[in-house]
Amino acid sequence: MIKAKSGEKIFTEKCTQCHKLDERYTGPALRDVTSRRTPEFILNQILNPEEMTKRHPEVKKMLAQYATQMTFQNVSEDDAKAILEYLRSVNK
Numbered sequence: 001m002i003k004a005k006s007g008e009k010i011f012t013e014k015c016t017q018c019h020k021l022d023e024r025y026t027g028p029a030l031r032d033v034t035s036r037r038t039p040e041f042i043l044n045q046i047l048n049p050e051e052m053t054k055r056h057p058e059v060k061k062m063l064a065q066y067a068t069q070m071t072f073q074n075v076s077e078d079d080a081k082a083i084l085e086y087l088r089s090v091n092k
């Protein structure tokens, strides 16, 4: 899918500095994230990570666990949706 492809490109540019698909890195491994979280959660986390650590109990826990605050990577809403499609496509 075209959207997943462009999502892969954005993911490689803006997310792989902290995330791998299959191993914990600075942040959690993301291959199965679309099974663990709702699309809304994932989009919110990409678009507003600081707000999520303040408001969402699960994300607060992750912040304690990973000891790093994910930062906004200047992605548009369309970029975030493309990344979501990419993450769906890698989940098996």
Ligand code: HEC
Pocket: 011, 014, 015, 016, 017, 018, 019, 026, 027, 028, 030, 033, 036, 037, 042, 045, 046, 049, 053, 059, 062, 063, 066, 067, 068, 069, 070, 071, 073, 075, 083
């Ligand atoms: C500076 C490092 C960093 C960057 C860059 C980063 N993340 Fe994160 N990410 C984290 C950390 C650390 C967490 C967990 C704690 C938190 O939310 O701060 C996280 C959490 C997440 C989660 C929730 C995972 C779960 O198991 O619930 C998703 C989804 C996510 N990131 C996606 C992305 C995407 C997509 C990008 C690129 C646009 C990105 N991240 C860029 C560090 C980063």
